[in-house]
Amino acid sequence: MIQQPTAADPSQIGIIPLTPKAIRKLLTSITAGFLMAHSVVQVGIYGFGAKKHWLESLNMDRELNLPTLFSSALLLMAAVLMQRLGTSSDHVPGRDWRLLAKIFIFLALDEALQIHEILIIPGLRHQVHPALASTWVVPYAVLALILLWRFRSFLGSISKATASRLLQSGAVYIGGAIGMEMIGSFAVRSSLIRLHSPWYGAITGLEETLELFGIILLIDALLRELLDQNGSVALTFRLIRESDRQ
Numbered sequence: 093m094i095q096q097p098t099a100a101d102p103s104q105i106g107i108i109p110l111t112p113k114a115i116r117k118l119l120t121s122i123t124a125g126f127l128m129a130h131s132v133v134q135v136g137i138y139g140f141g142a143k144k145h146w147l148e149s150l151n152m153d154r155e156l157n158l159p160t161l162f163s164s165a166l167l168l169m170a171a172v173l174m175q176r177l178g179t180s181s182d183h184v185p186g187r188d189w190r191l192l193a194k195i196f197i198f199l200a201l202d203e204a205l206q207i208h209e210i211l212i213i214p215g216l217r218h219q220v221h222p223a224l225a226s227t228w229v230v231p232y233a234v235l236a237l238i239l240l241w242r243f244r245s246f247l248g249s250i251s252k253a254t255a256s257r258l259l260q261s262g263a264v265y266i267g268g269a270i271g272m273e274m275i276g277s278f279a280v281r282s283s284l285i286r287l288h289s290p291w292y293g294a295i296t297g298l299e300e301t302l303e304l305f306g307i308i309l310l311i312d313a314l315l316r317e318l319l320d321q322n323g324s325v326a327l328t329f330r331l332i333r334e335s336d337r338q
Contacts (some may be wrong), residue, residue, distance in 0.1 A: 112315040113326055116308055119166070123304045126159045127297055131305030132218040134293040149200040152298040155206050163300070166307040167200035173314035178245055182334075195239070198331060222281030251320065261306050267304065268302025 129150040136142035139282035149157045171193045202208055211228035224230060240262075247255040263289040274296040278284075 110162060112312050112319070115260025115315065116312045119308045119311070120305070122162065123301060123308065126150070126162065126304075127301050130159070130297045130300075132295070133232065134290050137294070138290040146164070152300040153293055156204070159300060159304075163307065164200045164302055165205040166304065166311065167196050167203060168315060170307060170310050171196035171200065173318065177314065177317060179320070180318075185246060187247050188243060221278075223278040224266050225277040225281045226273050229273055229277075233266075236266055236270075250317070254313055254317045254320075257309065257316070261309035261313055263306075264309060265303055266278070268306060271282075271300035272296075272302060299305045 096196060130152040133147045133151045136147060148154045150159070151157065152159045154160075174189045174193035176187045178188075178193060180186070181189055208228040211231055213227050216227050217225045220227065247258065272295060276292060276299065279285050280292065281294065
């Protein structure tokens with residue numbers, strides 16, 4: 093429901109109050125929509141031989157398309173919320189929130205530009221376990237463990253509820269990004285499935301969905317922490333005349 097302008101501020105058109113639960117439901121619905129679209133694309137490609145170029149914009153197994161942009165936007169949203177927490181928290185937690193914001197800005201860029209693909213070394217694929225054929229998973233898994241160790245004091249300094257939500261969201265995200273990537277690599281390299289097949293499409297769809305759901309859980313945790321600290325969070329969009337910008 094839109095709250096009406098107050099007498100104190102008649103220029104205010106109105107306020108749409110939102111809760112973390114409502115935002116989580118909205119983002120989850122969008123994610124479900126992308127998964128359904130991805131499934132339709134897989135049926136079209138492998139069931140009917142569709143070769144339409146526009147299908148790539150909804151294929152979660154492709155980059156620089158709508159699902160990728162949505163994922164990058166969510167990561168940036170998480171970074172903004174972390175930066176906000178960094179300015180409203182005590183010195184030590186605030187510093188770590190700001191560091192996490194920088195890390196998530198990198199993750200958003202990585203998602204959009206596929207920076208981690210640089211770490212794939214084709215010559216090593218025959219030298220490692222089939223699950224590690226996408227060799228980027230090794231340094232990223234090590235980095236995740238290092239970051240978990242680095243932020244152990246931070247997790248102990250915030251509320252147990254927030255720390256638990258952060259760990260849960262991280263587990264879901266890493267389970268999708270690294271876990272499902274390893275499963276897909278193992279299945280393909282072991283000749284259980286073909287790379288270009290509906291089975292691999294199903295694995296990549298689940299992978300991207302888990303990543304998105306992990307980020308949504310993270311955003312929910314950050315919004316709840318902000319509300320615990322401030323009581324409410326206001327994001328304001330102000331409409332002005334072009335002449336006012338001079």
